[in-house]
Amino acid sequence: MEKISLFWFRRDLRLEDNTGLYYAYMHEKNVLPLFIFDIDILDKLEDKNDARVGFIHSQILNLREEFKKFGSTILVKYGKPIDIFRQLLAEFDIQNVYTNRDYEPYAKVRDQSIKDLLKEKEIQFLDFKDQVIFEKEEIVNGSGEFYKVFTPYSRVWLEKFSKAAIQLLQLDPNKNNFYQSPPLPIPSLSDMGFKKSDIQIPFLDIDKPLIQKYDSLRNFPGIKGTSRLGIHLRFGTISVRKLALEASKLNATYLNELIWREFYMMILHNNPRVVNQAFKPQYDKIPWRNAEEDFEKWCEGRTGYPIVDAGMRELNATGFMHNRVRMIVASFLTKHLLIDWRWGEAYFAGKLLDFELSSNNGGWQWAAGTGTDAQPYFRVFNPESQTEKFDKDLLYIKKWVPEYGTSDYPKPMVDHKFARERAIETYKTALNT
Structure with missing residues (x-):
């Protein structure tokens, strides 16, 4: 042999x-x-x-x-x-x-x-x-324990990164240690029961001018303000070291997003139970409404809240959703509709091109208030004020919800003030029992 x-x-x-x-x-x-x-x-x-x-x-x-x-x-x-x-x-x-x-x-x-x-x-x-700069237990506190809060984790991460002599590894062209063979056959998509999708994959490009302006552009879904490199990080068609080195020279906010990615990977490694349970165990007591008809409206982008509907329609059509809008739609599902974050997480997992278990789980638990370093349960995003701040000219909404402003667009499925008060009361009662 x-x-x-x-x-x-x-x-x-x-x-x-x-x-x-x-x-x-x-x-x-x-x-x-x-x-x-x-x-x-x-x-x-x-x-x-x-x-x-x-x-x-x-x-x-x-x-x-x-x-x-x-x-x-x-x-x-x-x-x-x-x-x-x-x-x-x-x-x-x-x-x-x-x-x-x-x-x-x-x-x-x-x-x-x-x-x-x-x-x-x-x-x-x-x-x-x-796939990471620092893994597992490489970033720990003074007691040798993993960090549960992002800010001190990121501080230590940056300090360690600044001292690391990161070299990008290149294969030596003067030697060839690969197995010598003509091309071997590759199973086709149809051999495996799959078909080619019409969804376009973002081109692999480190857009330096965009990354330089990332902190000022990233929150506005109606413009091209994010790098769209998520799928390339997910499947490793780009080296995270190469991207982090570029980001460290171009934009601290962009680098911070890469640190969040590693923070959530570290959380998942140290707490595999978060896949099915709240990071904060007491939050598993929340009595979710889990109304299937409401969930269906959310999935299809028919909630009557245009920024939420635009986000869900963008996701369904392209496999992508703008990061700011991800927070808005996740808050809406968990707080306005009181639907279990796991339902939303699973829906995103099936649709997102850049689906990453650790980041998806971390993001959903953050929005639901159940996770590490999460937003407090009494913080409930108001979709209208989020629209006013981040899509004032309705560029994003008009692109994805063309019937907005006509009689064809549905009325809001729930009143914001009522939903906010119901969510806060539900959480408070569950956490105090």
Whole structure:
């Protein structure tokens, strides 16, 4: 059998500054790149036109072209990772397996099962930090505990970042340690039961002039004021180190958003229970109304609150929602309608191109008041004053709610003053019992 080492791509679909790939390439011979379309993940996707699957597929095709330059290829499989690895162990004499760490609960269980399988064969499973600057327990307080509040976490993060000599890792063009092979076949989307989506994926571009003005533009959904790099961070088509280094020179507010991303990843790693439970356990006592008809109106953008409806329609049509509007629609669902944040979180998970479990969970729990460093439960966004502040000329609303101002547009499904008082009273009663 042929001796190889594997590099297993997951959410790091690039050659530039890819930590695990770099170390595999530097230390091994015959490195065979591998990607697995994981049935355990794909089978949970209800939408078979899911643009994220199409995006991953197109990136794999791009990687195959990149590896051609090295006289190599990428091995692409469709199935359960544990089954794929059993097949590969029968087919190759595997020396070592390299990959980059993932901090989501499913990924940690999956990786442990692969590690255990390889250990039986005395094969090392070598994993590396790649999708974050600082991970797990690297940022802790004086007592060695993880931070539960963002501001002190970000202060320590920035201090550590300023002292870190971050180098972007590049593959040495003078050596070639990749497995030599002509291109191998890649399963098509239809082979896996998916179709190509019409949703457009934002182009990968670090728009420096936009990032420089990010702090003054980012809250206005009617203009192009955000970088739209979320999906590229999610699937690792851009290096977070490269983006953070650029942001540190261009705009502190933009860099702060990258720190929030790592804060929520750290929270998820240390508290996997937040996937299904409130970070603050007492908030699991809230008696949510969970009216399905109300939830449906919210999902479809028919609440009678134009800024909320614009956000939901943008999400449904494009897989994107402006960050300011995400806060408004999440507050509306949890506070105005008293619908469980988990319902909204799951809806976003199915729609957002840049869906990231930790950030999505953190954002929803922040809006609902149930999470770490969350807005207090008695703070209830007023959709009208949010519109006045951030979409005064109705640029965003008119784009997504063209019937606004006509008899075709529905009346508000609930009165703001009534909903606000009901939410505060419901929370207060639940928390005091």
